[in-house]
Amino acid sequence: MVKASELGILADPSKFTEPLELGGRPKDVLISLLEMMLVIRKVEECIADLILEKKVNCPCHLAIGQEAVAVGVSDNLTAEDKIFGGHRSHSHFLALGGSVSGLLAEVLGRSTGCSGGMGGSMHLFQPEKGFVGSAPIVGGTVPVAVGAGLACQKDGKGNIAVCYFGDGTVEEGMVQESFNFASRFKLPVLFVCENNFYSSHLDIHLRQPSDRISRFAEANHISSQIVDGNDVVKTALATRELVESIRGGNGPGFLEAVTYRWRGHVGPDENIDVGLRRKKEDLLAWKKRDPIRRLKDGMLQANMITNSDYCSVEDSVEQKINDSLEESLAAPFPEESFLLSAVYKSEKDLS
Amino acid sequence: MKMSYAQAIRSGFQYLLQKYPNVFVMGQGLWSPWYVGNSMNDLEVEFGKDRVMDTPVSEAACTGAGVGASLCGYRPIVVHPRMDFMVLAMDQIVNQAAKWSHMLGGESHPAVTVRGVINRGGEQGAQHSQALHAWFAHIPGLRVVMPATVKDARDLLISATLCDDPVVYIDDRWLYELEDDLPEIEEKKLSNQVPEILRSGKDVTLAGAGHSVQLCLEASQDLSEAGVECEVVDLRILNPLNVSPVVTSANKTGSLCVVDGGWETCGMAGEVIASVAEQMEPGSRNIRFKRITLANAPAPSSKVLEDIYYPTREKIVDAIRNWKN
Numbered sequence: 001m002v003k004a005s006e007l008g009i010l011a012d013p014s015k016f017t018e019p020l021e022l023g024g025r026p027k028d029v030l031i032s033l034l035e036m037m038l039v040i041r042k043v044e045e046c047i048a049d050l051i052l053e054k055k056v057n058c059p060c061h062l063a064i065g066q067e068a069v070a071v072g073v074s075d076n077l078t079a080e081d082k083i084f085g086g087h088r089s090h091s092h093f094l095a096l097g098g099s100v101s102g103l104l105a106e107v108l109g110r111s112t113g114c115s116g117g118m119g120g121s122m123h124l125f126q127p128e129k130g131f132v133g134s135a136p137i138v139g140g141t142v143p144v145a146v147g148a149g150l151a152c153q154k155d156g157k158g159n160i161a162v163c164y165f166g167d168g169t170v171e172e173g174m175v176q177e178s179f180n181f182a183s184r185f186k187l188p189v190l191f192v193c194e195n196n197f198y199s200s201h202l203d204i205h206l207r208q209p210s211d212r213i214s215r216f217a218e219a220n221h222i223s224s225q226i227v228d229g230n231d232v233v234k235t236a237l238a239t240r241e242l243v244e245s246i247r248g249g250n251g252p253g254f255l256e257a258v259t260y261r262w263r264g265h266v267g268p269d270e271n272i273d274v275g276l277r278r279k280k281e282d283l284l285a286w287k288k289r290d291p292i293r294r295l296k297d298g299m300l301q302a303n304m305i306t307n308s309d310y311c312s313v314e315d316s317v318e319q320k321i322n323d324s325l326e327e328s329l330a331a332p333f334p335e336e337s338f339l340l341s342a343v344y345k346s347e348k349d350l351s
Numbered sequence: 352m353k354m355s356y357a358q359a360i361r362s363g364f365q366y367l368l369q370k371y372p373n374v375f376v377m378g379q380g381l382w383s384p385w386y387v388g389n390s391m392n393d394l395e396v397e398f399g400k401d402r403v404m405d406t407p408v409s410e411a412a413c414t415g416a417g418v419g420a421s422l423c424g425y426r427p428i429v430v431h432p433r434m435d436f437m438v439l440a441m442d443q444i445v446n447q448a449a450k451w452s453h454m455l456g457g458e459s460h461p462a463v464t465v466r467g468v469i470n471r472g473g474e475q476g477a478q479h480s481q482a483l484h485a486w487f488a489h490i491p492g493l494r495v496v497m498p499a500t501v502k503d504a505r506d507l508l509i510s511a512t513l514c515d516d517p518v519v520y521i522d523d524r525w526l527y528e529l530e531d532d533l534p535e536i537e538e539k540k541l542s543n544q545v546p547e548i549l550r551s552g553k554d555v556t557l558a559g560a561g562h563s564v565q566l567c568l569e570a571s572q573d574l575s576e577a578g579v580e581c582e583v584v585d586l587r588i589l590n591p592l593n594v595s596p597v598v599t600s601a602n603k604t605g606s607l608c609v610v611d612g613g614w615e616t617c618g619m620a621g622e623v624i625a626s627v628a629e630q631m632e633p634g635s636r637n638i639r640f641k642r643i644t645l646a647n648a649p650a651p652s653s654k655v656l657e658d659i660y661y662p663t664r665e666k667i668v669d670a671i672r673n674w675k676n
Binding site: 082084113114115116117118119123124125127132133135137140141142143144145146147148149150151152154155161173174177178180181184185338341342343344345346 | 375401404406409410413414416417418424427442443446447450456457458460494515591
């Protein structure tokens with residue numbers, strides 16, 4: 001039994017497939033948004049291939065199809081902000097300017113990875129870009145991000161904490177605690193829910209009485225916006241409004257970005273019919289709401305770029321990824337001594 | 352200056368809040384006079400409600416907020432007025448705080464201190480009486496301290512808070528009235544702290560942590576009058592566990608009894624005995640081992656059953672006397 005969608009047409013993949021409206025954003029900004037989405041897509045496609053080639057063995061949760069969310073959100077962040085992710089966070093990491101070779105080396109388990117080869121895909125770290133960390137326990141980083149928001153509030157410099165999570169995360173008790181906690185202390189935290197309708201294999205309608213996640217923001221008096229998460233321009237704009245308010249000391253904000261992942265919960269395949277209700281035709285329909293193609297078409301229509309401009313961006317992204325991959329494949333695995341020396345800080349200092 | 356264990360805890364908080372602007376404290380009941388004994392009285396008056404925060408009833412969010420703030424340059428102390436309540440924050444303590452350093456390549460250090468209060472007796476029953484130190488001692492990445500003395504109540508709180516690793520600090524309400532003279536505060540690195548011999552003796556080694564140490568000291572007095580001289584080792588730090596002084600002592604006395612206010616199975620007492628057994632020098636004499644722990648049951652509410660549930664001075668004395676006879 002499929003319940004009615006409270007999200008309405010945002011949940012209907014036959015809608016929002018046309019070229020993007022560009023919102024008056026300048027050409028150079030739009031090109032950088034486009035390029036960043038391409039970086040994410042192509043890095044993740046590269047990782048999918050590496051899994052099939054058995055060069056990558058750690059569990060990888062790919063966000064292909066969801067690129068616009070991280071890119072639109074990051075458009076409003078600085079390296080002084082404190083950003084946290086979950087199990088599916090390659091896009092969040094890369095959208096902040098996280099190192100491509102750092103990510104590839106990390107999923108390959110190499111010591112040059114962003115987490116020294118100790119983390120793999122689910123534990124990413126690049127604090128100098130604002131990415132404080134990702135961790136895969138569902139909801140686990142939400143309280144941590146709230147604490148980073150508390151630190152930002154105490155610092156008083158206008159920085160904010162950001163926490164990315166999926167629609168399944170609001171089913172966790174500590175996440176509900178975190179919403180209340182952030183609201184009670186008016187903490188500068190942006191909660192970003194990537195609502196892709198699935199938690200692992202299970203459809204949202206089989207998990208919750210409503211598919212509209214931002215109802216939890218309302219319950220906690222947190223201002224919220226719901227956007228088409230496959231529209232990078234609208235996502236960036238909605239984030240901007242929330243972030244301005246958060247930086248202004250008005251307490252937390254909540255962005256619900258409606259999107260869809262093209263691959264399965266984990267690994268490179270599409271998970272057709274693994275999940276209940278995840279049908280081939282749904283996936284094909286959602287692929288028509290492709291965030292990259294829509295921005296490209298919008299820019300072509302506005303005569304901002306030509307097809308050949310697009311191809312040259314694509315080529316340069318691919319070149320960069322190939323170079324990073326080559327470098328990462330040549331890098332060593334972690335030293336055996338790291339098994340024990342990284343457990344405690346002072347122990348590490350002794351080694 | 353004479354000070355009680357509870358006052359010593361408060362003086363540790365006071366020292367930290369005065370000296371370090373990046374220290375703050377949060378937890379349930381911190382603005383209440385009765386929640387945590389008199390170990391935090393009026394700290395919010397002295398330092399402000401921004402630095403001594405009473406929080407919603409949200410153990411996981413509050414503990415996680417401590418973890419997150421510690422990743423951003425602060426030294427939060429999260430307080431759980433009953434250790435039982437920490438169970439609701441286990442993800443943040445075990446999956447997050449303990450793991451971030453290792454899983455993120457050794458560069459991320461949640462310098463959070465989580466204080467859990469053991470508060471037993473008084474017919475509080477199964478969910479307000481637990482001593483779960485062995486759980487946290489099991490987890491690599493956490494440091495676990497359990498002050499048994501007035502001095503450690505203050506000094507280990509300071510060392511824990513200034514430590515760059517996540518620390519679980521466990522104090523016991525049954526020790527709050529204990530009094531001692533305290534020297535001036537001297538900051539000490541937690542990783543350099545080792546077990547201490549609180550009483551020397553040649554016949555039996557008694558080892559424990561927290562309140563159990565005081566029971567061992569009391570029992571040692573009784574046993575001394577009966578001609579049995581006990582050496583009492585205060586373990587102080589349960590994670591990482593250093594048993595070397597216990598090995599040395601047990602080598603000397605030939606008898607080791609570990610007293611623990613936790614359960615027996617997979618517990619601290621068994622761990623200490625196993626470590627000592629493994630680390631004995633080859634060819635050393637056979638050591639007799641004994642552990643005195645809680646009965647294998649949840650804490651009863653009934654006063655009658657409470658009286659037989661917990662380790663006592665008398666139980667230790669009887670065990671050692673039977674052993675010696």
